[in-house]
Amino acid sequence: MKLIVDMNLTPRWVGLLVDAGIEARHWSTLGANNAPDSEIMAYARANDYVVLTHDLDFSAILAATHGDKPSVVQIRADDVSPNVIGLQVIAALKQMVSELESGALLTVDPNRTRVRLLPLQIATDG
Template structure:
């Protein structure tokens, strides 16, 4: 699985994800820091990436457009350092890899992880 790390997360995520067996790159390697979220999403779809972000705008765009790709993984919480939450993120990636490859919105916060299959329609959320 290929993961595109958004500008609002540290580039240190790249090495951490690679060490866990995932292909990762930071948006700063692919495009401009000032790129709109829609540009990042277009790139992710065209190149088969899952987006890792702290930004809620990606899920809002998926909801409005009823998009089925790209998958988005949102990290919620105060401490976004890879060292603090990497275990939870990697565990969720492994558990939900097939769903993320097919199209999903995954939200990871300190208390729970929630998965929604894309496109976002009136459906129930799944807590894992």
């Protein structure tokens, strides 16, 4: 599994992930700092990356496009620094490897971790 760390997260995430045995690159080393989320998503899809972000726009893109890739890991916490929530994120990544490789939206917050398989399905009353 390879991760792109979004611009809204510190590049320090890369070191933590690499130390945990996870290949990772910060978007600032791959593309323009002001690139739209859609460009990051397209790059991740074309190059088989998972996107690590604090931005809800990525899940909105997946929902709107019914995309099955790339997988997105969103951190939902007030403090998204790697020294605060990093170990929880790494544990979730390692636990959900097969889901992320197949296509998933993984949400990690201080209280729980949730995974939804892609493409996202809109809930309907039945």
